[in-house]
Amino acid sequence: MLNYSYPLFRPPAEANNLIIQATYGCSYNNCAFCSMYKTKSYEVRKLEDIFRDIDVLSNHYPDARKIFLADGDALALKTDYLLKLLQYLKESFPKLRRVSLYASAQNILSKSNQELELLRINGLNLLYYGVETGSDVVLKKITKGVNQKQIIDSLNRACDAGIKISATVILGIGGSKYSEEHIKESAKVINATTLNYLSTLQLGLEEDAKEKFYENFSDFTMLDDVELLSEQKNFLELLNPTNKVIFRSNHASNALHLAGNLPREKDRLIKELDFALNIGKRGDFSCFDF
Numbered sequence: 421m422l423n424y425s426y427p428l429f430r431p432p433a434e435a436n437n438l439i440i441q442a443t444y445g446c447s448y449n450n451c452a453f454c455s456m457y458k459t460k461s462y463e464v465r466k467l468e469d470i471f472r473d474i475d476v477l478s479n480h481y482p483d484a485r486k487i488f489l490a491d492g493d494a495l496a497l498k499t500d501y502l503l504k505l506l507q508y509l510k511e512s513f514p515k516l517r518r519v520s521l522y523a524s525a526q527n528i529l530s531k532s533n534q535e536l537e538l539l540r541i542n543g544l545n546l547l548y549y550g551v552e553t554g555s556d557v558v559l560k561k562i563t564k565g566v567n568q569k570q571i572i573d574s575l576n577r578a579c580d581a582g583i584k585i586s587a588t589v590i591l592g593i594g595g596s597k598y599s600e601e602h603i604k605e606s607a608k609v610i611n612a613t614t615l616n617y618l619s620t621l622q623l624g625l626e627e628d629a630k631e632k633f634y635e636n637f638s639d640f641t642m643l644d645d646v647e648l649l650s651e652q653k654n655f656l657e658l659l660n661p662t663n664k665v666i667f668r669s670n671h672a673s674n675a676l677h678l679a680g681n682l683p684r685e686k687d688r689l690i691k692e693l694d695f696a697l698n699i700g701k702r703g704d705f706s707c708f709d710f
């Protein structure tokens with residue numbers, strides 16, 4: 421129906437929602453572990469072209485309630501541009517309840533508090549945000565372009581503006597050498613913020629990302645599934661969020677699928693991990709399907 425520019429990515433939680441491409445690619449496109457948009461040059465689409473897509477979608481799905489704005493970091497768009505887009509979405513989908521997009525620390529920090537609030541008031545409710553790690557050493561090695569302080573500041577600025585955050589941490593991104601540091605510092609980030617959703621992925625490196633990754637991270641060694649589950653357990657043990665956080669580890673990359681609310685269900689999640697770890701240490705992951 422729409423002529424999407426591929427590859428096209430969206431968070432698992434947006435599987436049943438409409439996707440509209442506001443940009444092509446990622447404005448940063450430099451994280452060493454990521455090859456999602458390596459085949460695309462970053463481009464801001466013309467508003468009139470996006471409006472045309474919205475017209476097509478609103479004819480077919482007039483009752484749509486949730487919309488995801490692709491590609492890699494649509495919050496890189498200028499605030500005026502986003503406000504026009506949000507306004508058009510609101511007029512086109514009378515039942516619209518949620519607009520979400522991928523956002524980076526850089527995107528959030530480039531906007532003022534007033535701009536963030538204005539975006540929320542006009543319907544931008546949810547940001548998908550890749551923390552990846554809270555460790556400054558690892559952040560540098562994966563060329564994320566920001567440090568821990570900037571990550572915490574950006575998350576808190578978005579939260580203070582009333583925008584919900586769904587954050588991801590990548591298990592294994594520190595390799596063996598920085599595993600402990602990665603987990604400790606990532607938990608520190610989460611505990612210093614009031615984000616709403618948290619998920620963990622397992623690091624997977626596509627072939628076209630490997631060269632750059634190992635060039636920057638020469639002392640990296642990949643963890644196996646048992647070590648990754650052990651990281652996950654350590655991470656959960658260190659998490660003490662002050663607000664309710666919906667935790668998920670349900671990405672295709674995860675050896676074990678987990679779901680629960682933190683801090684309330686932390687003990688149950690850790691018990692599930694202990695159970696899986698015991699089986700994993702015996703070398704049989706085939707029954708991991710909670």
Ligand code: SF4
Nearest residue numbers: 446449450451454492
């Ligand atoms: S991880 Fe996100 S910000 Fe980094 S290059 Fe990939 S899409 Fe862009």
